[in-house]
Amino acid sequence: MNTPHNPTQNRLLAELELAEFHRLSPHLELVDLARGDVLYQADGKMMYVYFPTTATISVDFVLEDGGTSEIARIGNEGLLGVSLFMGGLSSSGRAVVQMAGYAYRLRAARLMEEFYHKGPLLRLRLRYTHTRLTEISQLALCNSHHSTRQRLCRCLLQMLDRSSSDEIAVTQESIAAMLGVRREGVTDAAGWLQNLGIIKWRRGHVIVLSRAGLDAHVCECYATVCHATSRLLPDLPTVPRAGTHAWRPAVGLPVPVLYRPGAQAKPLWVRGI
């Protein structure tokens, strides 16, 4: 079983202490996720917790009229199923595979056992939940204050961070669902970014020509969320990623006080070479 796959490709699992990791790993099951796979239905039972390695997963909330918004996007830095160890058995949202890839999963029942070991896993889960709370809060703020263009930049950057190249496989339609806006609105914002030479969009594929261009137009929420994540996983060995531009704060803005306390401008999201 000498596959190139390893649970530690998920950064949360990688954070576990050895003893705990070894207790857990026999129960981790590698799964191959295809784009569009639905892992949780809204209000459906959650059978597994998922730790993505190369896949990314979207959690959406849906309104009665069909309107949607993406509430969380989970890559190898996170975990799907926080509700499970919060004592809820059913998911509040719908979880859909957004980028095909692999994940490890753990049976809910097994997790519940682990739950009462109150070891480092518990601590890590709680810290992760805290991060998620912060992210979602920032999202709520972002939704009510920032334009479609800014939010598109944020969305693209967040997808880029989880992509292994400068290309993202996504349609404007699905971006629209994530942002909770019309498809035409995304087309408009995309056209604007294309005229600026920042991206190129071609039938289900975005090519990011200038990451710096996205950085320059994104709202502060991107940096805030990056910051929350880097606090969660502070001293982790860097994971090789394609993005070569370190994040830098937008120029001309007042010194951010609230969400980057003390810290000088430095890459918020640890990236490889």
Next chain:
Amino acid sequence: MNTPHNPTQNRLLAELELAEFHRLSPHLELVDLARGDVLYQADGKMMYVYFPTTATISVDFVLEDGGTSEIARIGNEGLLGVSLFMGGLSSSGRAVVQMAGYAYRLRAARLMEEFYHKGPLLRLRLRYTHTRLTEISQLALCNSHHSTRQRLCRCLLQMLDRSSSDEIAVTQESIAAMLGVRREGVTDAAGWLQNLGIIKWRRGHVIVLSRAGLDAHVCECYATVCHATSRLLPDLPTVPRAGTHAWRPAVGLPVPVLYRPGAQAKPLWVRGI
């Protein structure tokens, strides 16, 4: 010390098992909160966890440009300081007393000790956190899809639920900050509700003339959040409240599928006579 105050006026504390409650109660300190008191600063240290009894507390997130949105509103059904037992010591948002009243507080250090008893308190905290996650997610959705008018209705209903009368002490200015819109926008929406004879707004005081009117115009997010709360505190003795109209679903809408599964229309938020 025979005050009319009792920790069990907070519904989360009331849910505790007796043994646990007795272990905790000597450490609970009653505090008198005035409107506007700042309990947490954004990114500030959290010294206490607060369990409101008659007070309500707003958690706001603030943008660099000063824009704000209310992320959570905490009354006697909840607790301020989830981040504390998530392993974070600093608050992500700013917590301000929104309605004056009382709360019990617990030193953070004491909470951390309690934390490792992994008793029912832990379970309850986790369940509460789950509820908060759901609420904030719904808020993010609401912010990106619903009009100021709908959101004003939601906001008023949520305040009314925590009020002891049909009158709410609040200015349009502060509502605007909570909703993340302009003050004039609130004036406009308020004027609309006043013309409909649903409310009356007079210099820092709203009088709700027709709760049913608010119910009729509020978006589904109110019901969703009520539902999440009633799941958290399902079989609790009702707390006397002034609202006399039971919640009922808006007429003419398609049968809600996602967030009120199975259940028939019934009061989502338990109210007393």
Next chain:
DNA sequence: CGTTATCTGTGCGTCCTCGCACAGAGGATC
């Protein structure tokens, strides 16, 4: 290779929200 389905781009009118400016209206204070 031709058809088909999907994805992207565009135009136009409407509505909502914003930003600004300013006027009236209560309370509070002295």
Next chain:
DNA sequence: GATCCTCTGTGCGAGGACGCACAGATAACG
């Protein structure tokens, strides 16, 4: 009672997002 400050109401132009309709373009598929 006169003055001040805060709160509420209004008007208007600008910009953004929506809803709808439709055209071109490109990948997929038989």
